[in-house]
Amino acid sequence: MTNPLPRVVAALAAIVVLNDSAYIIAEWEQAVVTQFGRPVGSPVVDAGLHFKLPFIQRVRRFEKRILNWDGYPNQIPTKDKKYIMVDTTARWRVVDPLLFLQTVQNEAGARMRLDGILDAATRDTISSHNLVEAVRNSNKILDDLKAAAKAGRDAAPGGEDEVVGEIDAVGVGRESLSGMIIERGKAGLKEFGIELIDVQLRHISYETSVEAKVYERMISERQRIAQKIRSVGLGERSKIQGKISKDLQKIESEAYREAQNIQGQADAKAIRIYAQAMNADPSFYEFVRTLEAYKKGIPSGTKLILSTDNRFLDLMRKR
Numbered sequence: 240m241t242n243p244l245p246r247v248v249a250a251l252a253a254i255v256v257l258n259d260s261a262y263i264i265a266e267w268e269q270a271v272v273t274q275f276g277r278p279v280g281s282p283v284v285d286a287g288l289h290f291k292l293p294f295i296q297r298v299r300r301f302e303k304r305i306l307n308w309d310g311y312p313n314q315i316p317t318k319d320k321k322y323i324m325v326d327t328t329a330r331w332r333v334v335d336p337l338l339f340l341q342t343v344q345n346e347a348g349a350r351m352r353l354d355g356i357l358d359a360a361t362r363d364t365i366s367s368h369n370l371v372e373a374v375r376n377s378n379k380i381l382d383d384l385k386a387a388a389k390a391g392r393d394a395a396p397g398g399e400d401e402v403v404g405e406i407d408a409v410g411v412g413r414e415s416l417s418g419m420i421i422e423r424g425k426a427g428l429k430e431f432g433i434e435l436i437d438v439q440l441r442h443i444s445y446e447t448s449v450e451a452k453v454y455e456r457m458i459s460e461r462q463r464i465a466q467k468i469r470s471v472g473l474g475e476r477s478k479i480q481g482k483i484s485k486d487l488q489k490i491e492s493e494a495y496r497e498a499q500n501i502q503g504q505a506d507a508k509a510i511r512i513y514a515q516a517m518n519a520d521p522s523f524y525e526f527v528r529t530l531e532a533y534k535k536g537i538p539s540g541t542k543l544i545l546s547t548d549n550r551f552l553d554l555m556r557k558r
Contacts, residue, residue, distance in 0.1 A: 260291055260292065260293040263287070266303075270299060271336050272296050278340060317368065324446070331428070331433055339431060352428065356423075360438075368416060
């Protein structure tokens with residue numbers, strides 16, 4: 240009977256060899272094959288099943304996805320000598336796994352490089368600009384204040400310059416500073432096979448010892464600006480109310496003049512009708528006017544004692 244042991248051993252050996260020679264790269268991975276610690280061939284960036292020499296070659300895997308970096312908050316002086324704590328965050332990824340392996344070896348080594356390069360780029364950028372560039376991104380607040388002051392400049396001449404004069408204008412802005420940090424960081428990280436995608440100034444704060452004083456000054460400045468804006472608004476309100484009063488007087492005057500004109504025309508027409516009626520039949524006119532005199536001169540319930548020859552009773556005697 241044939242001994243089956245050699246066949247079993249051969250099958251197991253084949254399975255072990257096949258298992259060590261085949262490897263799978265996931266969609267989010269890329270790899271470099273090394274032989275005795277040295278890279279062999281081109282980086283493997285396509286997902287799927289791949290093969291290598293068993294036992295003597297190893298697979299070094301690296302992330303293909305975007306990775307996160309969080310900096311350490313550092314105290315940095317701005318150009319206008321304001322000391323602030325700046326906390327940054329960044330997004331990066333490995334774009335050249337072979338160069339990445341040869342220079343920084345792994346993500347831990349990459350983060351050490353990121354710490355040095357991005358912290359230096361952030362410090363150089365912040366210290367080259369004033370504080371207002373780091374905390375504001377645009378001059379929208381100035382534009383809004385100018386628009387408010389411009390609306391009331393007739394009521395308060397010079398108000399526009401007075402309102403915005405105490406607020407510093409932004410020349411670069413926070414997003415532009417982030418762009419400068421990205422450009423500086425890209426130049427330094429390119430030699431490590433790393434692509435820097437984005438850097439953001441996540442948090443900016445003052446030193447604890449001066450934070451309360453700075454906030455008090457900011458509140459005081461904003462209160463003065465608000466008061467000036469309110470003054471401009473009150474002046475504008477007075478101007479509008481004055482215009483409304485003037486327009487109302489004009490409307491009332493025109494309406495009174497028109498009413499008097501209509502009343503005059505009506506009176507003239509009434510006089511003309513009366514004149515026409517009198518000319519057409521004077522006796523009838525006298526009759527109507529006498530009846531009106533009776534109606535107005537003798538109210539209901541009135542008792543009169545008149546002589547028979549009183550002219551007021553002529554019409555009754557004629558009847």
